[in-house]
Amino acid sequence: MSVRRCSGSHVLGFLKYLDQFGATKVHKMSCEYYGQAYSSVACSCPLKEAWSSLQSVVGRLRVAFEEYGGSPLTNPFGSSVVWLYLEEVKVSQAKARGLSYKC
DSSP, rough: GGGGOHHHHHHHHHHHHTTTOOOOEEEOOOOOTTTTTOOSOOOOOEEEHHHHHHHHHHHHHHHHHHHHHHGGOOOOOHHHHHHHHHHHHHHHHHHHOOOOOOO
């Protein structure tokens, strides 16, 4: 697929694909370590891509799209659905680690 035909939903699919290769432990709500910043005991909670890494990838791709002639108005990497998804990932990962972010 051409990048110019890419949409925000394609970018979301890509970000969810990247998630499977993450190295950040994100505790499930049912885990006894949910809400704790650091846990010394291993649990079966999944490893996810850190939200900051996802945000960095999206930022670099957004800039590259525009540097190669793409319009900021049609940039799929700058779409509101992508930024809402990143915010959702940030908040959920923060809660899983016992942190809070003020919006």
